[in-house]
Amino acid sequence: MDPSAALRERGLRVTEPRLRVFEAVGRYPHADADTVLTEVRRTLPTVSVQAVYDVLHALTDAGLLRRIEPAGHPARYERRVGDNHHHVACRGCGALGDVDCAVGHAPCLVPSSTSGFTIETAEVTYWGLCPACRAAGTT
Amino acid sequence: MDPSAALRERGLRVTEPRLRVFEAVGRYPHADADTVLTEVRRTLPTVSVQAVYDVLHALTDAGLLRRIEPAGHPARYERRVGDNHHHVACRGCGALGDVDCAVGHAPCLVPSSTSGFTIETAEVTYWGLCPACRAAGTT
DNA sequence: CACCGTTCCTGGAATCATTCAAGTAAACGC
DNA sequence: GCGTTTACTTGAATGATTCCAGGAACGGTG
Numbered sequence: 001m002d003p004s005a006a007l008r009e010r011g012l013r014v015t016e017p018r019l020r021v022f023e024a025v026g027r028y029p030h031a032d033a034d035t036v037l038t039e040v041r042r043t044l045p046t047v048s049v050q051a052v053y054d055v056l057h058a059l060t061d062a063g064l065l066r067r068i069e070p071a072g073h074p075a076r077y078e079r080r081v082g083d084n085h086h087h088v089a090c091r092g093c094g095a096l097g098d099v100d101c102a103v104g105h106a107p108c109l110v111p112s113s114t115s116g117f118t119i120e121t122a123e124v125t126y127w128g129l130c131p132a133c134r135a136a137g138t139t
Numbered sequence: 140m141d142p143s144a145a146l147r148e149r150g151l152r153v154t155e156p157r158l159r160v161f162e163a164v165g166r167y168p169h170a171d172a173d174t175v176l177t178e179v180r181r182t183l184p185t186v187s188v189q190a191v192y193d194v195l196h197a198l199t200d201a202g203l204l205r206r207i208e209p210a211g212h213p214a215r216y217e218r219r220v221g222d223n224h225h226h227v228a229c230r231g232c233g234a235l236g237d238v239d240c241a242v243g244h245a246p247c248l249v250p251s252s253t254s255g256f257t258i259e260t261a262e263v264t265y266w267g268l269c270p271a272c273r274a275a276g277t278t
Numbered sequence: 279c280a281c282c283g284t285t286c287c288t289g290g291a292a293t294c295a296t297t298c299a300a301g302t303a304a305a306c307g308c
Numbered sequence: 309g310c311g312t313t314t315a316c317t318t319g320a321a322t323g324a325t326t327c328c329a330g331g332a333a334c335g336g337t338g
Binding site (some may be wrong): 036067069071072075090091097099113114115116117118119120121122123124125126127128129130131134 | 150208210227229236238255258259260261262266267269273
């Protein structure tokens with residue numbers, strides 16, 4: 001999908017920073033704001049911190065990016081949207097991996113009592129160790 | 140369970156701040172650090188911010204409290220530990236509710252591919268609206 | 279029950295990710 | 309091209325949490 005077209009499609013103006021941010025997240029899946037900033041500045045050294053945060057929000061609101069916030073770590077962004085997949089987070093280094101949900105509507109995702117809340121989405125985060133941290137013995 | 144005994148049991152010294160913090164979390168389930176601080180200061184006006192954070196960490200490490208970090212909100216603490224229950228978070232106000240897991244080991248909680256990660260726990264967060272926010276029309 | 283090492287608490291400052299504010303600049307439709 | 313709208317820039321602020329150094333309390337021991 002053409003990034004420019006994707007932006008226009010959602011009524012977003014096509015700007016250099018937006019294209020670069022979108023592309024950077026594509027190249028670095030699960031990148032945090034700082035990684036995106038650094039990456040974008042490689043080819044567009046003048047972008048401001050706020051521009052990046054701004055763009056990330058705009059793209060997230062437009063449904064082009066998905067925001068992930070693992071407890072205790074800065075927010076990450078990914079381009080894989082629209083499918084029902086979840087994440088594994090490493091207790092050691094915070095690395096993130098994708099996990100496809102084997103069963104779309106597992107029993108556990110239809111809670112028994114909801115305390116009166118209207119439920120819209122279920123979000124699953126698995127916690128464990130990535131191969132690198134396991135090898136390093138980070139128990 | 141006697142709080143003092145619980146503390147001693149885990150090799151923690153019994154101090155006034157610890158008892159008050161523990162008790163405050165019991166009275167305000169899903170309280171954040173600030174709420175605990177305010178509440179403890181009602182009866183112990185001199186406690187410092189750091190003492191509260193310190194105690195919350197110590198109790199969490201000792202397994203007496205569980206720390207919950209809903210995306211976009213300060214960390215919360217609860218005394219209900221050891222059982223496999225999850226949470227509903229309100230998109231509007233951030234209120235939290237408990238959700239018992241209908242099926243302890245649902246298929247969805249045993250992911251198909253794990254990107255090489257060793258998985259230890261699965262954490263489920265439901266997002267929706269609490270009764271109050273629904274009534275207020277916070278769409 | 280006084281002693282002492284360990285553990286804890288206090289006050290103040292620092293950190294990190296993120297956001298706010300105000301002005302300037304660039305994108306799109308005509 | 310021209311104006312309106314939206315986006316970006318610079319600079320500073322915010323909020324949750326943590327670091328640091330010194331002083332105080334706990335509680336096992338003699």
